Amino acid sequence: MPLMILVLTGCGADDELSTLDRIERDGVLRIGTDATYIPFEYVSTETGQPEGYDIDLITRVCSELGVEPEFTVSPFDGIIAGLTTFKYDCVISAMTITANRAERVAFTRPYYNAGQTIAVTLDNDVIHGVDDLKGKRLGVQMGTTGMHLADSFEDVEVFPFDHIGAAFIDLENGHVDAVINDKPVTQIAVKEKGTIKIVGETLTSESYGIAVRKTDTLLLNRLNLILNELDNEGFFDELQKKWF
Amino acid sequence: MIRDIISCQNVCRSFGEQKALDDVSFKVQKGEKIVIVGPSGAGKSTLLRCINALEDIDSGSIAIDEVVLDRTHKDIAKVRSEVGFVFQHFHLFPHLSVLGNITLAQRVVRKRSPDESDTFATELLERFGLTGKAQSYPSELSGGQSQRAAICRAMALNPKILLFDEATSALDPESMSDVVEVMNFLAKDGITLLIVTHELSVARQVADRVMFMDEGRIEAIGPVDEILVNPQNQRVKDFLAKVLA
């Protein structure tokens, strides 16, 4: 009997002090993010603080909750592990909602719709779409849906990098033939670098969601409520204009 | 005319404030056996090392077979190869066998063939009573054997001069007499010997002339009788008194 109680409190189950209650009590929402993904989250070279679409969104959510945001930057492929081990209470990181991930975490309603695209160097005349990827080398970001998509292609060599910037550099240096990545980030990269272009159609339709632990149903519900309000308010449109 | 095989003129050498050699001048003729004695710190070893160009001199000059030593000269190694040096602590090369120790310089410095080097090395080992030790390693030899091996190594290049720097000081009495026997043997061979030692018996057995040094200066130099048996110099007398007491 004592053992069970210990386990329950350790899990922060809803009938003890719920995560939402704790957040409101402490006045802080701890957030995990992989701040290497312009324009959704990145660390500003001027302020040294995270900035971006996701950052703006979650900061607004925090103000609706009446708490302060506290960011923990973590590499993408370890970020869910950080959530389940209580290093933070939510994750916002341009994370696509997938069934696989939904087995480990709970997602809010989608807040952004993206899709995978193919990026190549400007002078590339060989790759025009997904059919031309056979036998090619693909750069992706470790642990992303882009990587999973690339893996599903036949007869390709996949090179996962810690952050997508490295994959783009590899592309420019000619060590990979194409990069598979979310459309919005790729678009920004195309605009900033001027050395790459997007070819073919958008390969998938993907939605981003905020992730929380499966047991934190109160928190999840509250976040969903806030997101709905912000959507109705037109806040998402504002962000789209600001960042794209 | 007999050439001076070693000629030191006004040699000075200091280590900081210490004057190790203070205006040292003397000549050695080919085939002579000079034994250098004196108290510790007299500069005996320093003198020997300067003659083999292992040390710089501050002023004066040293000439080997009328070639003035210049440590910065590119051919200094060649001059050194004509002078053999036997160290107090042997300094055999531990990573080579005894045979390897003796043949290394032959091959590298004199460019002799491996066969030639091996043959000569084996001869030397026999001559100095080390037959059968060719494949042993320095760590496996006794003190006396090690020093004799070191002598073989020094002789391998057929040097004109052989310098002994306290060669018996690190040995037990039995080994010591072995080595002194070797010195006698070499003396008969006609090679020029310069021997620095604490053992006056060596001087008596081997020397043509004895040189007494004290505080970096040559206090007396002359035949054995003159220096050791009937010393004129007061310092020599004091030294002998202390040593023989």
Place this chain on the structure above:
Amino acid sequence: MDEILQWLIGQLKLLGDIFVYLLPAVPATVEVTILSFALALAVGVVVGTVRVARIRIVSPLARVYTDVVRGVPLLVLIFFIYFGLGGVLNLGRLTAGVIALGVCYGAYIAEIFRAGILSIPQGQYEAALSLGMTRKQAFRHVIIPQALRMVIPPVANEFIACLKDSSLVSVIAMREITRAGREYFSRTFADFQVWLVVAILYLILTLTLSRLVSYMEKKFKMRGYGVAA
């Protein structure tokens, strides 16, 4: 009881799965390590000798090299060489990784080797000179052979460290054990099991290496040196 057995079998199956997935990456790890370390040895022996020999211009440069390389994290070095120089010089992943690791470990080996040379008694050098050898000959035939034998234990440790540091080339998407582990992990989220297998694989490699090194130490030990002759 039945449940526990089921769970155990499931776990073992998972571990086996991971093992099979990671095994093809092992040769890559071994390849990177061996190539890098060969480079590091070559660089280290040369630089260490140069540092001791006090040659004009070259020796101070060697000092700069060892100070700079040892002052920069290996990860940064890898990024710099692959992404920085890699574009200009078109260095492949393996090449860049080997260069980075080789240059980094070369500096450490240089210092170890330098200490090894300095530990050889002065008398050895003098004996060589007295036999008419030039400085170069003395180093080549007397000093360096001894120094090499002296430094086998610390160099062996660096070799094992190099094997572990080879995991860093995973950041340039080179397919070795750690990267393969991260890939598997990101596909299945089986975190604990993956890292267990990765650790075991590295352990197998380092232990094998240690045995190899002990063998070499015995073979090359100079008779009469060290505590247990």
